[in-house]
Amino acid sequence: MDADVIVIGAGLAGLQAARRLQARGLAVTVVEASDAVGGRVRTDVVDGFRMDRGFQVLNPAYPAVQRWVDVRALGLQEFGVGAVVRTGGTTRTLAHPLRHPQHAFGTLRSGLVPARDLIGLARWLGPTLARARTASRATKDETLRASLDAAGVTGRLRRHVLDTFLAGVLADSSGSASANYVRLLLRSFALGVPGLPHAGMQALPEQLAAALTRPVRLGTPANAVRETDAGVQVDTDDGAIRARAAIVAVAAHDLAGFAPMPAPPMHGLTTWWFRAPDSPLSGRFLLLDASRREGGPAGPIWNTAVISEVAPSYAPAGVHLVQATTLLDRPDGLVGEAEVRRDLERLYRTSTHGWEVLAHHVVRHAVPAQPPGPIARGPLWTGRRVLVAGDHRETASIQGALVSGGRAAASVARRLGA
Numbered sequence: 224m225d226a227d228v229i230v231i232g233a234g235l236a237g238l239q240a241a242r243r244l245q246a247r248g249l250a251v252t253v254v255e256a257s258d259a260v261g262g263r264v265r266t267d268v269v270d271g272f273r274m275d276r277g278f279q280v281l282n283p284a285y286p287a288v289q290r291w292v293d294v295r296a297l298g299l300q301e302f303g304v305g306a307v308v309r310t311g312g313t314t315r316t317l318a319h320p321l322r323h324p325q326h327a328f329g330t331l332r333s334g335l336v337p338a339r340d341l342i343g344l345a346r347w348l349g350p351t352l353a354r355a356r357t358a359s360r361a362t363k364d365e366t367l368r369a370s371l372d373a374a375g376v377t378g379r380l381r382r383h384v385l386d387t388f389l390a391g392v393l394a395d396s397s398g399s400a401s402a403n404y405v406r407l408l409l410r411s412f413a414l415g416v417p418g419l420p421h422a423g424m425q426a427l428p429e430q431l432a433a434a435l436t437r438p439v440r441l442g443t444p445a446n447a448v449r450e451t452d453a454g455v456q457v458d459t460d461d462g463a464i465r466a467r468a469a470i471v472a473v474a475a476h477d478l479a480g481f482a483p484m485p486a487p488p489m490h491g492l493t494t495w496w497f498r499a500p501d502s503p504l505s506g507r508f509l510l511l512d513a514s515r516r517e518g519g520p521a522g523p524i525w526n527t528a529v530i531s532e533v534a535p536s537y538a539p540a541g542v543h544l545v546q547a548t549t550l551l552d553r554p555d556g557l558v559g560e561a562e563v564r565r566d567l568e569r570l571y572r573t574s575t576h577g578w579e580v581l582a583h584h585v586v587r588h589a590v591p592a593q594p595p596g597p598i599a600r601g602p603l604w605t606g607r608r609v610l611v612a613g614d615h616r617e618t619a620s621i622q623g624a625l626v627s628g629g630r631a632a633a634s635v636a637r638r639l640g641a
Contacts, residue, residue, distance in 0.1 A: 226252040226437075228635055229457050229466040231445045231481065234262020235621060236613045237472030238431035238439075239291065239628025240635075245435060247632070247641045252437055252466065254459060256444035259425070260432045262474060263589065264621075266423030269581050271539040273423040274496040277586040278391070278526070278548045281427060284415020287625035293430060298421030300534040303507040308335060309570055310383055311514050311521075317384065318508070322416075340380035347374035351406040352413060364595040367405050368398030382518030387511045391526040393619075394490035394590045396519070396550055401595045404618055411622070419534040427621070445473075448481050448609055455608045468608045468635050472628065475615040476588045482605045487615040491551035491587040495563050498579040499529075499543040503571035507533045512570055522566035523555040524548065545578070551587060591615040599623075602631040610635060 228244050230237045233255035241251045259265065265276045280302065283294045305318030305326065315333040318326035330336060347370065350362070365373075367389070371381055389405060390396040420426040432439055446458045454467040471478070475487045504510060509528045514521035527547040531538035538544040547567055549556045560583075564575045591614055598618055603611045612631035617623035 224454065224466055225464045226250045226466040227468070227639065227641075228252075229254065229448075229455065229464055229469045230472060231448065231457060231469065232262065232472035232474070233257075233260040233428070233432065233439045233441075234472060234474070234613070235264060235428055235431065235624035236628040236631070237262070237470065238428055238435075239625045240470050240472060240612060240632045242291075242431060242434050243629050243632035244636060247636045249636065249639070249641050250437070251435070252464060253435065253439045254443040254445050254457065254464070255439050255441050258441055260439055260441070261425050261428035263586070264424050264428050266425035267582060268423070270498075272496070272498065272544050272581055273537040274494075274544070274546075274582050274584070275419075275424040276494075276584045277492055277589050278494045278546055279424045280417035281420060281424065281621065282411050282415045282417045284411045285620070285622035285625075287622050287629070291625055291629075292427065296430065297426050298536075299418040300421065300536065301416045301418040301507065302509065302533050304416055305330070305508055306384065306388065307504065307506070307508045307510045308333075308384055308387075309510060309512045309514055310335075316506075316508065335379045335383055337378045337380060340376050340378040343371075343375035343377075344380065347371065347376060348406055348409055348413075351410050362403055362406075364401055364403045366398060366595055367400045367402045370402030379518075383513035384511065386518055387513045387520065387525060388509075390550060391492075391511075391548055393593070394492040394550055394552070395592070396525075396552055399594065401593045401598060403595075404593045404598050407598070407618065408620065419530070419537065421534075421536045423537070445481070450606050450608050467639055468610070470610050470612055470631050470635060471605075472612045472631070474588060475591055475613060478611065482603075482609070482611050484603070484605065484611070488592040489588040490590045490592055491556075491585075492589050493549045493551065493556060493586065494584045495547045495549075495560075495580065496582045496584075497545045497547075497567075497575070498538075498581050499545050499575075500577050502529050502532055502543045503545065503573045504529050505532065510570060522569065523553070523558045523562060524566045524570065525550055527567065527570060544581075551585075557585070591619040593619045599626070602627060602634050604634075608638075
């Protein structure tokens with residue numbers, strides 16, 4: 224045997240599984256087709272700018288992050304707690320009154336936080352804030368749209384803020400996501416302040432990989448995994464690797480090549496990254512576009528931010544980095560540079576003539592769909608020695624990926640008697 228366990232895929236779930244198996248005294252080999260670890264959590268560096276592939280943030284309130292990640296070592300740079308909301312020709316800043324007291328009066332006078340919505344939201348989210356696990360299991364699940372309607376959250380806070388913000392987080396503007404999952408997601412946002420690591424989001428998987436005694440075998444695509452009389456065999460371009468068991472932690476849309484199961488549905492988005500000589504918006508807030516009368520963006524961009532205001536390490540001194548996100552579930556999700564520039568000029572009320580496109584990431588499989596129903600289904604055995612893990616088996620988040628990897632490791636260890 225070459226190892227006790229082979230892990231296919233060095234995304235967050237695969238790396239976490241390898242770490243936990245190693246902690247139980249098992250020899251683990253991780254193979255990864257790409258040139259770096261991280262899976263969907265990758266950062267490109269161009270001319271001193273750091274650009275994550277798809278707009279991502281790290282929430283330190285996730286229980287798995289608190290338990291398994293050294294957040295302090297990542298040097299997290301925090302977003303502001305709130306958002307700048309564009310409604311037609313007006314821009315309003317909504318912010319947490321205790322964390323940003325200078326915006327408290329403006330938030331109350333914005334007209335975007337009506338009392339009826341606040342009361343309904345408190346009733347809808349309150350039980351999950353108090354007891355996340357039992358509340359999410361006890362509450363009958365339904366679509367986010369239907370659940371918020373039933374709770375009476377139907378005013379401007381819902382239409383102009385929540386719907387727009389959550390569409391960007393879920394990469395899904397339909398409102399068909401699991402209400403119970405979104406409750407858990409908003410609980411984490413309420414308890415923690417998301418941010419960006421000093422070296423980019425890829426610093427997170429790199430930290431996980433650094434703990435492995437056997438380095439990840441990069442540039443080693445697995446072509447097939449099959450069970451044998453003695454365990455499993457994984458065929459790669461570099462030859463066969465044999466072990467007692469295997470964990471398949473590849474991207475959800477690549478599962479068909481390794482497991483007899485359909486690929487889980489995914490949502491996609493694109494992120495544009497611009498170099499700007501001046502900051503078009505001061506402060507550490509995300510800008511949401513809710514310019515349509517019924518809510519939602521008037522153009523292709525759902526959210527944008529001056530990332531260098533939030534995370535100065537993402538840009539060289541003296542220049543700025545702006546990101547803009549579009550959603551692929553909309554007809555305008557794949558518009559060209561000219562349309563994106565026009566929309567940015569409308570949102571920031573400034574010319575983008577001197578802005579330079581650094582990257583345009585089209586992430587067609589950004590986030591697993593999270594429909595109503597059981598949220599955490601756990602790892603899936605597809606044979607006696609092969610198990611499937613990933614955030615598509617838990618919650619569609621960094622939390623879900625880490626939990627899935629940990630549960631997969633525990634399940635394999637039990638089967639191997641470790």
